[in-house]
Amino acid sequence: MRHARNNFPENPNSFLHSAELAKHQSNKEDLDFYLGKAQKQFPKLIETWLKSAEYSMHYHDYDSAELFNSEARKLANKNAAPPFIQYAEIAMLKKSWGLALVRWEMVRKKFPKHPSGYDQAAKAAKALGNNNLAKELKLAQEYGPSVLKEPSVNEKPIRHIEKSAALSGFLSLIWLKAILNLKSEVKRSFLSYGWWVLEPLLHMGIYYLVFGFLLNRGGENFSVFLLTGLIPWMWFSKSINNCSTSILEAQNTILQINLPPLIFPLISIVQNTLKQGPILLLLLGFTSLQGFGPNIYWWSLILIFLVQLNITIFFSCLIAAVIPFIRDFIYIVGSGLTFLMFLSGIFYDYRTISEDWHGLFFSNPIAFLLKCYREVLIESSSPDLLVLSYWGLAFIIANFILAFIYQQLRYSYPRIILE
Amino acid sequence: MKPLLSLKEISIRYKKNTPIFQKKKYFEALKSVTLDIFPGETLGIIGRNGAGKSTLLRVISSVIKPDSGEIINNGASVSLLSLQAGFDENLCGRDNTILTGMMHGFTRKEIEEQLEEIILYSELEEFFHEPVRTYSAGMRARLAFSISIIFSPDILLIDEVLAVGDSRFRKKAEMTMIKKLNSQQTIVLVTHSQQQVLRLCDRAILIEHGISIAEGEPEKIIHLYNELVS
Numbered sequence: 001m002r003h004a005r006n007n008f009p010e011n012p013n014s015f016l017h018s019a020e021l022a023k024h025q026s027n028k029e030d031l032d033f034y035l036g037k038a039q040k041q042f043p044k045l046i047e048t049w050l051k052s053a054e055y056s057m058h059y060h061d062y063d064s065a066e067l068f069n070s071e072a073r074k075l076a077n078k079n080a081a082p083p084f085i086q087y088a089e090i091a092m093l094k095k096s097w098g099l100a101l102v103r104w105e106m107v108r109k110k111f112p113k114h115p116s117g118y119d120q121a122a123k124a125a126k127a128l129g130n131n132n133l134a135k136e137l138k139l140a141q142e143y144g145p146s147v148l149k150e151p152s153v154n155e156k157p158i159r160h161i162e163k164s165a166a167l168s169g170f171l172s173l174i175w176l177k178a179i180l181n182l183k184s185e186v187k188r189s190f191l192s193y194g195w196w197v198l199e200p201l202l203h204m205g206i207y208y209l210v211f212g213f214l215l216n217r218g219g220e221n222f223s224v225f226l227l228t229g230l231i232p233w234m235w236f237s238k239s240i241n242n243c244s245t246s247i248l249e250a251q252n253t254i255l256q257i258n259l260p261p262l263i264f265p266l267i268s269i270v271q272n273t274l275k276q277g278p279i280l281l282l283l284l285g286f287t288s289l290q291g292f293g294p295n296i297y298w299w300s301l302i303l304i305f306l307v308q309l310n311i312t313i314f315f316s317c318l319i320a321a322v323i324p325f326i327r328d329f330i331y332i333v334g335s336g337l338t339f340l341m342f343l344s345g346i347f348y349d350y351r352t353i354s355e356d357w358h359g360l361f362f363s364n365p366i367a368f369l370l371k372c373y374r375e376v377l378i379e380s381s382s383p384d385l386l387v388l389s390y391w392g393l394a395f396i397i398a399n400f401i402l403a404f405i406y407q408q409l410r411y412s413y414p415r416i417i418l419e
Numbered sequence: 420m421k422p423l424l425s426l427k428e429i430s431i432r433y434k435k436n437t438p439i440f441q442k443k444k445y446f447e448a449l450k451s452v453t454l455d456i457f458p459g460e461t462l463g464i465i466g467r468n469g470a471g472k473s474t475l476l477r478v479i480s481s482v483i484k485p486d487s488g489e490i491i492n493n494g495a496s497v498s499l500l501s502l503q504a505g506f507d508e509n510l511c512g513r514d515n516t517i518l519t520g521m522m523h524g525f526t527r528k529e530i531e532e533q534l535e536e537i538i539l540y541s542e543l544e545e546f547f548h549e550p551v552r553t554y555s556a557g558m559r560a561r562l563a564f565s566i567s568i569i570f571s572p573d574i575l576l577i578d579e580v581l582a583v584g585d586s587r588f589r590k591k592a593e594m595t596m597i598k599k600l601n602s603q604q605t606i607v608l609v610t611h612s613q614q615q616v617l618r619l620c621d622r623a624i625l626i627e628h629g630i631s632i633a634e635g636e637p638e639k640i641i642h643l644y645n646e647l648v649s
Binding site (some may be wrong): 131135138166183184185187188250252257258259411414418 | 483505507514521528593617
């Protein structure tokens with residue numbers, strides 16, 4: 001190095017490298033000497049002051065470092081980032097985090113593309129305990145400084161779901177979901193709403209062909225007789241069919257959101273009931289056209305309808321509750337419904353069976369309901385309102401018990417679905 | 420600081436599906452997880468596939484009750500945001516937005532008031548009125564995330580949502596998260612992107628084989644995780 005210094009006295013590197021060497025040898029005396037030389041001979045050279053500051057930083061002499069750095073900054077032109085970075089680094093070493101942040105901001109302003117302005121500043125912010133600023137700085141490095149200027153959004157106040165509001169919320173959710181399901185169901189088929197009417201008519205056609213024509217069992221007004229049994233039955237059986245897997249089908253939702261599982265079968269029931277409404281009105285129109293006009297007993301249809309709704313809710317929700325636990329049960333539901341259909345007197349009159357069996361026959365509430373519908377619509381007589389009320393009451397109580405069981409099982413379903 | 424929610428040695432075991440006459444087998448999804456969620460922080464949860472991260476989020480959002488251990492919730496509401504948000508394939512984006520919002524406890528009116536904002540944010544434009552089954556994975560992610568911009572539960576759980584979608588939308592989503600962070604939203608983030616954890620999280624927790632084995636500075640935890648994987 002001595003050789004270099006002697007031969008190239010005009011080259012600052014010979015002094016600066018000598019200083020570097022002295023630093024590695026931990027020879028502070030030599031270091032100061034060479035730096036002093038360089039400062040005297042090359043005061044207009046930015047490197048001199050940068051190096052001087054750097055060595056002062058190395059020896060924790062921050063006051064000298066600040067001094068040397070200020071010289072370097074005075075000499076710095078527009079494109080020279082190092083003096084300003086060093087300026088901030090000194091503040092970092094002094095652990096003056098607030099000062100460091102200000103200096104890094106200066107770096108960012110002058111050199112928006114330089115990474116230190118962000119990641120080092122983030123360190124300072126973190127040291128100050130301002131984690132959000134730290135995060136913003138890191139993001140600004142990636143997405144540009146505009147992040148820092150973005151005002152934070154005025155969030156609406158955090159809202160808690162009130163327990164009392166929850167029930168009405170669930171009811172409107174059930175209602176809306178049922179309507180939307182109907183909407184998408186209609187969109188998927190070519191004849192859309194037409195199917196609501198066509199489907200029961202198709203069923204009627206089949207039964208008419210088999211029982212009325214081939215077996216010749218029909219008798220007078222067989223089509224009215226069939227429809228008054230078939231339409232209420234289809235409401236019941238379709239609800240059960242749609243509900244049976246409703247909880248399983250909602251598994252994505254159940255695994256995401258803590259919702260009462262009872263919502264899912266209820267949606268299917270509301271959906272089916274909304275579909276049956278217009279068909280029932282059509283049935284009334286049809287019976288009127290066939291000469292079984294409106295009479296005072298039609299009012300009891302409201303009660304019959306409500307009792308059937310309760311019965312439907314009970315069986316549908318019961319089956320929906322059981323199936324996630326015993327999935328094999330799905331296979332039984334179909335045959336069970338067929339069995340019940342034959343036992344409910346849809347295409348035969350209950351009077352054709354021996355009276356000894358009537359007690360047993362009407363222990364099936366569906367058979368009893370169909371009898372009520374026909375008494376009102378065909379025979380223009382009053383149904384047995386007392387027995388009807390008993391059935392209604394029994395199923396209302398049963399539904400409350402079922403709702404309680406659902407509440408108890410609330411947390412079992414997400415698990416059962418996962419297992 | 421008092422945590423919003425604490426889990427203490429939580430364990431979850433699932434029954435394995437076995438035919439009726441065989442002995443029951445169990446699968447331990449979580450063995451022992453202990454963690455605290457503090458107000459205003461962004462907590463990252465890191466772990467390999469099958470380490471129990473999703474199960475953990477389900478426990479935090481109280482979809483599943485643990486078999487043992489204790490959950491102490493100091494009155495915080497929790498919402499889980501995920502890509503399998505349970506969209507109805509046959510309904511359009513708009514209807515799904517309203518339904519999802521209502522499932523999270525908003526009224527229909529509240530969501531409809533913010534619908535414009537959600538449409539704009541999602542950038543789905545006319546697709547917003549098309550059935551979700553016609554969406555690409557990226558579009559689904561966008562819809563799922565956009566719905567969440569109106570959420571402000573006390574604790575927002577995010578499961579891999581930020582990972583999907585094109586990089587431009589991902590950046591936008593991250594920016595939104597940052598804004599939420601500024602508004603003191605508490606967030607629990609599950610992601611495979613180590614960069615995201617480093618960028619967004621204040622703290623991270625490493626889950627391995629259903630056990631919370633380490634927690635601390637994101638840098639430290641990511642380092643541990645990489646050691647574990649290699």
